[in-house]
Amino acid sequence: MITVFGSINMDLIATPDRLPKPGETVMGTSFTTAAGGKGANQALAARRAGAIVRMAGAVGDDRLASQALALLADAAVDQNGVRVAAEATGTAHILVAADGENVIVVVPGANGTVTGEDAKRTIGAMSRGDYLMLQFEIPASAIEAALVGAKQKGVTSIINTAPFTGDAKRLGAIADILVANETEFDLFIGKGELSDEEREATMRALHAQSGQTIIVTLGADGVVAIRKGEIHRAKGLAIEPVDTVGAGDTFCGYLAASLDAGLAFKDALRRAAVAGSLACLKPGAQPSIPFASAVDAEI
Numbered sequence: 194m195i196t197v198f199g200s201i202n203m204d205l206i207a208t209p210d211r212l213p214k215p216g217e218t219v220m221g222t223s224f225t226t227a228a229g230g231k232g233a234n235q236a237l238a239a240r241r242a243g244a245i246v247r248m249a250g251a252v253g254d255d256r257l258a259s260q261a262l263a264l265l266a267d268a269a270v271d272q273n274g275v276r277v278a279a280e281a282t283g284t285a286h287i288l289v290a291a292d293g294e295n296v297i298v299v300v301p302g303a304n305g306t307v308t309g310e311d312a313k314r315t316i317g318a319m320s321r322g323d324y325l326m327l328q329f330e331i332p333a334s335a336i337e338a339a340l341v342g343a344k345q346k347g348v349t350s351i352i353n354t355a356p357f358t359g360d361a362k363r364l365g366a367i368a369d370i371l372v373a374n375e376t377e378f379d380l381f382i383g384k385g386e387l388s389d390e391e392r393e394a395t396m397r398a399l400h401a402q403s404g405q406t407i408i409v410t411l412g413a414d415g416v417v418a419i420r421k422g423e424i425h426r427a428k429g430l431a432i433e434p435v436d437t438v439g440a441g442d443t444f445c446g447y448l449a450a451s452l453d454a455g456l457a458f459k460d461a462l463r464r465a466a467v468a469g470s471l472a473c474l475k476p477g478a479q480p481s482i483p484f485a486s487a488v489d490a491e492i
């Protein structure tokens with residue numbers, strides 16, 4: 194079983210022809226809303242991959258909460274770990290201009306109220322051998338408590354270093370499995386942009402020290418990972434991406450679900466990479482997450 198301890202958001206998306214300057218008002222041409230938050234996205238991906246999934250985190254006591262959780266509810270993701278907070282449901286206010294340029298304001302709201310106590314309750318409801326998925330859209334103190342609790346309980350922790358923060362640099366190293374994209378991994382190392390060779394050498398050196406499984410996603414080039422001293426590579430699909438939003442979250446959810454189902458590590462990487470590619474074929478995060486039937490048909 195997989196528990197995702199993380200953010201739940203509503204994305205509020207307006208599309209003006211061009212972005213307003215400070216103090217200016219411009220007219221928009223459309224408005225859409227979409228359920229989001231990296232935690233919720235990864236929970237849905239793991240569920241669509243076929244796993245039994247519990248979501249843990251916080252939403253507000255407002256109408257946005259039920260919209261933010263709607264696709265998780267449809268997919269039968271267990272929401273017993275989602276607390277109702279006094280703060281509003283987390284929102285991302287997104288403006289996308291006709292040329293694709295965008296500005297985003299994220300208001301964490303209820304996500305920002307998640308605490309170490311929530312972490313304790315979340316880990317308390319898990320069993321030895323389960324998988325815990327974490328990202329960095331809830332407070333670092335809660336993430337740290339969850340990592341410590343997971344270790345004590347014999348739960349395998351997977352941490353996705355997105356969005357990258359100083360906390361990701363500090364806490365990423367504690368998890369059993371680290372998942373970063375290239376940019377995040379380079380920030381994690383802190384030596385500027387690495388070449389492919391440098392990145393692989395760094396992964397080997399880090400792994401030799403810590404024994405941590407390290408996975409770096411490479412966009413169209415797939416993924417490279419190191420586990421138990423061995424480097425693995427996997428490719429996704431050769432596609433023309435429509436919108437890569439959600440590719441990383443889809444990868445993480447499918448990876449956790451595939452490991453939980455007992456797939457060999459290399460096969461889990463390939464399945465997650467293929468799922469990530471398919472997520473690039475539709476716009477949006479949650480709507481673009483593929484179902485297991487579509488992913489497995491490609492493998």
Ligand SMILES: Nc1ncnc2c1ncn2[C@@H]1O[C@H](COP(=O)(O)OP(=O)(O)OP(=O)(O)O)[C@@H](O)[C@H]1O
Pocket residue numbers: 355374375410411412413414415416428429430431432434437438439440441442444465466467468469470473
């Ligand atoms: N252009 C692409 N073509 C094919 N597959 C892709 C492409 N972009 C992403 N993928 C697949 O999705 C996986 C995750 O993508 P990526 O490495 O871009 O993560 P990310 O930067 O976290 O994604 P995002 O922030 O866009 O959600 C890749 O390992 C790959 O399998």
